[in-house]
Amino acid sequence: MTTLTNLLRTQSNSGLLRPLDVRRDLNSVADLVEQCFADTLDVDGQRYIQQMRNLARSPGALAWISSFSDRSNLPLSGYVWEQDGMLVGNLTLIPYLVRGDQYLLIANVAVQPAYRRQGIARRLTAKALEHARQRGVQAVWLHVREENEPAIHLYRSLGFTERARRTTWLSNGQPQRAQAALAPDQRVRVTSRRNQDWHAQQKWLRRNYPVEVTWHLSFKAAALQPGIRGGLYRLLNDVETRQWSAWSGNRLLGVLAWNTSQAYADNLWLATSQEDEDLAASALLAHARRQLPARRPLSLDYPAGQAAEAIQQAGFHIHQTLIWMSVEIRSRMR
Structure with missing residues (x-):
C-alpha cells in the first residue's frame, strides 16, 4: 500500500x-x-x-x-x-x-x-x-x-x-484440403449430443471454462443445456447451436458444442474427461470441421497446453495465448 x-x-x-x-x-x-x-x-x-x-x-x-x-x-x-x-x-x-x-x-x-x-x-x-x-x-x-x-x-x-493461461485456436483454411488428417478416428464414435450427456458435459465445462477468466467470452452454459430452458434461451437470444458427443464403446469421452457468433469466427466449446482429453478433442474437432460450413472460421478458447497436439492435428493453429x-x-x- x-x-x-x-x-x-x-x-x-x-x-x-x-x-x-x-x-x-x-x-x-x-x-x-x-x-x-x-x-x-x-x-x-x-x-x-x-x-x-x-x-x-x-x-x-x-x-x-x-x-x-x-x-x-x-x-x-x-x-x-x-x-x-x-x-x-x-x-x-x-x-x-x-x-x-x-x-x-x-x-x-x-x-x-x-x-x-x-x-x-x-x-x-x-x-x-x-x-x-x-x-x-x-x-x-x-x-x-x-x-x-x-x-x-x-x-x-x-x-x-x-x-x-488460455490459448485461442483458429481453424486452418478449408477443411477439404486436409481430409486425410480429418478422417474419422475408428477408435471413437461421434454422435449427436443426447440430453443425458448434459450432466457430465456441464461438469467438464465448469473445469475448462471457469467464470473468473471466461466471463468476457460469449460462452453461456444456458445456451447449451437441453430441454425447454435451453431451447427458450436459444430462441430469445437468437443463438444457433450444434453439439456432438464422443464415445468409446459405452463410455462418454467428451462433448463439443458449436454456436454462431457475430464476431470474426464461430465458437467451439470443448468439454472432456481429463483421462480422454486428447482422444476426444481430436475426434470431436475433426468431426465438427467435416460437418460445419467452411465459410466461417472456427475459434476454440482452451486452457493453454492442454490437448495441444490433438487440436493442431484437427486443423487448428494458435492465434494467441493470454496469461x-x-x-x-x-x-x-x-
Whole structure:
C-alpha cells in the first residue's frame, strides 16, 4: 500500500494522470490503442476500434451507453496520461460481477512508443489499484500476451499473480484440403449430443471454462443445456447451436458444442474427461470441421497446453495465448 502511494506521489511534473473523460478522450484512446497494438490487432480488435470511433462521433449514443458502463467492454472508465499536450497513455477499467462479488478488469494498457520506459504504465496501473481499493472490489484481473515479458514483469512487481493461461485456436483454411488428417478416428464414435450427456458435459465445462477468466467470452452454459430452458434461451437470444458427443464403446469421452457468433469466427466449446482429453478433442474437432460450413472460421478458447497436439492435428493453429493475472483487494470472508 505504501509503495503504491509513494509511486503515485512521485509523478513527473511534465505529465498529468487523470480520469478518462469519454466525451473528449474516446477518439484519442482509439488512436492510441490502434497504434500500440497494430501488430496484434485481429478482425475483432479492428471492429472494437471502429466501435469506439463511431461512438465518439455520436454524443447522444455516448451519453446513453455511458449510463451502462458497468455492462460494457468499451473503454468508458479508466485513467489516461497527458504529456506535451497529448494523450499518450491509457488504462481502461471494466467492472464485472462473479458470484455476487465485484471485480475490475484492467484492459487497453497503452503508452505511445516515444513515451515508454518513463514509468507511465506503472503509474496508470498503480492508480487503478488505488481506485479498486477505494471501491472495495474483491480483486483486480488483467490478461497479457505470454510473449510480452516487460508487461508481465511490471504486473508481477505490482503484486499480480498468474492464475491461468488460455490459448485461442483458429481453424486452418478449408477443411477439404486436409481430409486425410480429418478422417474419422475408428477408435471413437461421434454422435449427436443426447440430453443425458448434459450432466457430465456441464461438469467438464465448469473445469475448462471457469467464470473468473471466461466471463468476457460469449460462452453461456444456458445456451447449451437441453430441454425447454435451453431451447427458450436459444430462441430469445437468437443463438444457433450444434453439439456432438464422443464415445468409446459405452463410455462418454467428451462433448463439443458449436454456436454462431457475430464476431470474426464461430465458437467451439470443448468439454472432456481429463483421462480422454486428447482422444476426444481430436475426434470431436475433426468431426465438427467435416460437418460445419467452411465459410466461417472456427475459434476454440482452451486452457493453454492442454490437448495441444490433438487440436493442431484437427486443423487448428494458435492465434494467441493470454496469461491471466490477478491481485486480491478485499479478503474473502471464511
